[in-house]
Amino acid sequence: MSTQTGHGANQAGRVIAVVADVMALILGLWILMYLLDANGSNDFVQFIHDAARWLAGWSHDLFTFDEAWARVVAGYGLAAVVYLFVGHAIANRMHRH
Known part of the structure; x- marks a missing residue:
């Protein structure tokens, strides 16, 4: 494999990791805004x-806790964790090849 191809894979992996981070950040920010009762x-x-x-x-109403805050934290939090895990796993896989 040439260094140019490896460099491109590294850059693509970084982009994927950053996109996953931004997605998780948006989800985490919404959880925080919800918990702090931000002005809707x-x-x-x-x-x-x-x-x-x-x-x-896909995970918004996955859980049926009695408390609304628990549903928000679990549903949106699960999505954030999945995006982080999958995004960084793909990025690491691309980095190794």
């Missing part, structure tokens, strides 16, 4: 909520 009519809060809802669409 604020445009930034709405943007973060919409982005987090889209990112966690």
